[in-house]
Amino acid sequence: MADDQLWGYPEVTAHLGISIRAARSRKSRGTLPAPDDTNVPDRPRWRPTTFQNWKPVGRGFRSDLYGEPAPVAPSASAERGALG
Numbered sequence: 001m002a003d004d005q006l007w008g009y010p011e012v013t014a015h016l017g018i019s020i021r022a023a024r025s026r027k028s029r030g031t032l033p034a035p036d037d038t039n040v041p042d043r044p045r046w047r048p049t050t051f052q053n054w055k056p057v058g059r060g061f062r063s064d065l066y067g068e069p070a071p072v073a074p075s076a077s078a079e080r081g082a083l084g
Contacts, residue, residue, distance in 0.1 A: 005047070005048060007045060007051075009023050009024065012051070015048075016056060027044065033046065
């Protein structure tokens with residue numbers, strides 16, 4: 001049955017596209033969903049459905065923290081080439 005399937009770190013990291021070290025770090029910081037099964041110490045497991053509607057924290061540029069990105073100045077070699 002698919003409902004009985006549980007994912008460990010290897011399956012979770014494959015699904016999220018991160019390393020096992022990153023997954024362990026996220027779990028310790030509380031930025032992964034709570035495990036569905038914690039019967040074995042240091043071996044948390046999650047149901048695949050736990051990650052269906054879950055959005056990872058910390059992905060992408062946080063424009064709300066930094067505002068608009070600063071314009072990029074042209075390099076000196078590009079300016080010399082344009083001047084001639």
